[in-house]
Amino acid sequence: MNVKSVMSFGLELVGFGAKRQNxxxxxxxxxxxxxxxxxxxxxxxxxxxxxxxxxxxxxxxxxxxxxxxxxxxxxxxxxxxGKRLIGDSGYKGEPSIISTSVDEHSDKVKEFFARAKSGQETINTR
Structure with a gap:
């Protein structure tokens, strides 16, 4: 198993299938x-x-x-x-690349962001 296949598997776990892994x-x-x-x-x-x-x-x-x-x-x-990432509030300084949760987001968007960040933490466990 190589790094690319591990990364691919991890991305699939958080909802980024083969079509979204470019x-x-x-x-x-x-x-x-x-x-x-x-x-x-x-x-x-x-x-x-x-x-x-x-x-x-x-x-x-x-x-x-x-x-x-x-x-x-x-x-x-x-x-x-044209691509964006989801990050926590520590990344507010890069709004052109990283989306962070804000109070104005709907509950569904906030939950999506929370799940995406949770998936990232799971993959990148320290």
Missing amino acids: VQDKLNLQCFRSHFGIGPEAIPASTHDITFFRGGTQVSTNRLKNEAIWDQNALYFKIPE
Whole structure:
């Protein structure tokens, strides 16, 4: 069993069947693992999720300064144009790519978001 088949199975579990998995080939799990807690180049746990998502290593209020040093292999750069992700409130800083729950959402939308986030947590158990 290889990484691609494991990822494919995990996506199917949370409702992303074969037709919706065209994004998986753009994700580099080995690169993700090398930065996320494994090895000497791992990003510290104190790094904010959105900073890690963007490929940064430090938090700064100057976005232009940060963008210049973002890792181009980060997930931020792998999301196809027109596609969106679902994330928790820690990702509100990227509304063009990540949808987060807001009070104005209907109960059905809030439940959908909660289930999607729960599925992600199940797949990415730490």
